[in-house]
Amino acid sequence: MSTVRVVWAPAVNLLSSRALRERSLPLSFRDLISTWEATPEVRKTNADYAVRLPIGAAAKLHALADLYPGAGIETIITDLMETALDEIVTAMPYVPGEHVISEDDHGDPVYEDAGPTPRFEQLRRQHEQRLSESAND
Secondary structure: OOOOEEOOOOOOOOOOHHHHHHHOOOOOHHHHHHHHHOOOOOOOOOOOEEOOOOHHHHHHHHHHHHHOOOOHHHHHHHHHHHHHHHHHHHHOOOOEEEEEEEEOOOOOEEEEEOOOHHHHHHHHHHHHHHHHHHHOO
């Protein structure tokens, strides 16, 4: 049985996913293809994330790497993971809380988000800080 070792780290470069995400969230898979064609550079964490992929997923991964050899498997995995995570965050439900935090353009109240997004963002910032600090060591 074959194991594909996945090393994931957020992309940090001007030509790839970060710049594209700043223009429109979330990054689309079509944008990923353009990114791979541009052969991006990525900044990596010190942490490795090993996963065993189903055979079909591994075959698709290798097919993408064959189609876009300049990107490489690691970059393709990184960008796919980042895009999938962005889409999950976008899909998190807004749950109106009890407190009004502002008014919309029509003067209607906007309630705090009592769903999972605020907690997720708090945890994401904590982990990002820790991972950034360990990457600088």
